[in-house]
Amino acid sequence: xxxxxxxxxxxxxxxxxxxxxxxxxxxxxxxxxxxxxxxxxxxxxxxxxxxxxxxxxxxxxxxxxxxxxxxxxxxxxxxxxxxxxxxxxxxxxxxxxxxxxxxxxxxxxxxxxxxxxxxxx
Amino acid sequence: xxxxxxxxxxxxxxxxxxxxxxxxxxxxxxxxxxxxxxxxxxxxxxxxxxxxxxxxxxxxxxxxxxxxxxxxxxxxxxxxxxxxxxxxxxxxxxxxxxxxxxxxxxxxxxxxxxxxxxxxxxxxxxxxxxxxxxxxxxxxxxxxxxxxxxxxxxxxxxxxxxxxxxxxxxxxxxxxxxxxxxxxxxxxxxxxxxxxxxxxxxxxxxxxxxxxxxxxxxxxxxxxxxxxxxxxxxxxxxxxxxxxxxxxxxxx
Numbered sequence: 285x286x287x288x289x290x291x292x293x294x295x296x297x298x299x300x301x302x303x304x305x306x307x308x309x310x311x312x313x314x315x316x317x318x319x320x321x322x323x324x325x326x327x328x329x330x331x332x333x334x335x336x337x338x339x340x341x342x343x344x345x346x347x348x349x350x351x352x353x354x355x356x357x358x359x360x361x362x363x364x365x366x367x368x369x370x371x372x373x374x375x376x377x378x379x380x381x382x383x384x385x386x387x388x389x390x391x392x393x394x395x396x397x398x399x400x401x402x403x404x405x
Numbered sequence: 406x407x408x409x410x411x412x413x414x415x416x417x418x419x420x421x422x423x424x425x426x427x428x429x430x431x432x433x434x435x436x437x438x439x440x441x442x443x444x445x446x447x448x449x450x451x452x453x454x455x456x457x458x459x460x461x462x463x464x465x466x467x468x469x470x471x472x473x474x475x476x477x478x479x480x481x482x483x484x485x486x487x488x489x490x491x492x493x494x495x496x497x498x499x500x501x502x503x504x505x506x507x508x509x510x511x512x513x514x515x516x517x518x519x520x521x522x523x524x525x526x527x528x529x530x531x532x533x534x535x536x537x538x539x540x541x542x543x544x545x546x547x548x549x550x551x552x553x554x555x556x557x558x559x560x561x562x563x564x565x566x567x568x569x570x571x572x573x574x575x576x577x578x579x580x581x582x583x584x585x586x587x588x589x590x591x592x593x594x595x596x597x598x599x600x601x602x603x604x605x606x607x608x609x610x611x612x613x614x615x616x617x618x619x620x621x622x623x624x625x626x627x628x629x630x631x632x633x634x635x636x637x638x639x640x641x642x643x644x645x646x647x648x649x650x651x652x653x654x655x656x657x
Contacts, residue, residue: 294619295572297482304490304565339576339619368576368624370632375639386636389624390569393562395633 287404288329290314292322292348293337293366298389302335302366305393306400319343323351331361333403335396338367338378346381353382362403366391457596464589471582475575482571489561496561500554503547510544517542573624580622 289311291302296317303313314329316322320342322334334352338345345365352358365378368389375386385399517538524530 295479295575297479297486297568298572300483300486301565301569304486308493339621341619344619368573368621370623370636372635372639375636379639384640386640388633388636389572390566393565 286310286312287332288312288314289333289335289400289404290316290322290325290329290331291335292316292319292340292345293335294318294340295337298337298366301391301393302396305396309397309401311400311404319345319348319351322348326352326358331358333362333364333400335364335366335400336383338365338369338374346377349378349381349383364396364399366396454596457592461589461592461596464585464592468582468585468589471578471585475578478571479575482568485568486565489564493558493561496554496558500551500558503551503554507544507547507551510542510547514538514542514544576620576624577622579620583620583622 287310289302289306291299291313293299293302293315294317299313299315299317303315306313314325314331316325318340319336322336323343325331326334336345336348340348343351345367349363349365352361352363362385363383364385364387365383366387366389367374367378369375370388378386384403387396387399517534521531521534521538524534
């Protein structure tokens, strides 16, 4: 059974890049254009892993991660941050919110495949 | 009795008045130059005023153009990605077929070797089989095509890496748009104060920057890995360890 990865990013091209990299490795991709849409889709689809941007309209990545971690059902769901924010403060804040990995844009598709495989395979 | 004293006082006053007139005479050219200056300045100020008004009305247009450019590049990027995706699937399909052919060539070669061994006592048959193998075995050519395909796949992969510049530039353009919006608001206020009018059109003139626009003005496109290394070290301190060796192992 294919593992399902939710990709929350307000940039359609980034959602496409991630899908491009992961679909080739057999993962199913559920796109979301912001944190709110991600929260709506998480219960509807059986999500195995979440990749999220930080700067997003409506609900940003930090709030999305906190909300997910506050839900017992998704406490252990791996979360990878994919953001252009590269300061140590933002990275630390992301990890404190509950993210498992932090990738900086522009990203190497091999690296994202590796990170997803690390948690799902 | 007081007449001489009054006269003295009158003369003193007249002298004072004379001084005032003399001072006034000296002041007149200065006042004249001030009036000249004002006459020259007023049109200039009117020009500045109309320039500000003109700029203020043009800024939203510039801002919208930036937004249009971002949208167009976003669309073009996703279209290119779709095409690269199709190219990659075609390459995968060709690669699969070629690998099948390579495998068949290997098997053919083994059979011919066995046949050659079987007819070793018949030099003519042996020679014919060797000739046959030389003419028909395309193993080397197939491998060469496979390596070219691999190179095309790598190039397609590199295209996707470079296309990420679109996301970074769109964030930078959003930051520029945000700045433009700030300048436009200030200019509108300045213009309203300047004209002492309540120009509703200027007050309500808005740039189409969404209130919830999210961007990183510091976003940069580059191949510097130091920022990812910093992120990795912080993640590693958090209990998750990643090394380049592990990543390479996955793709070897």
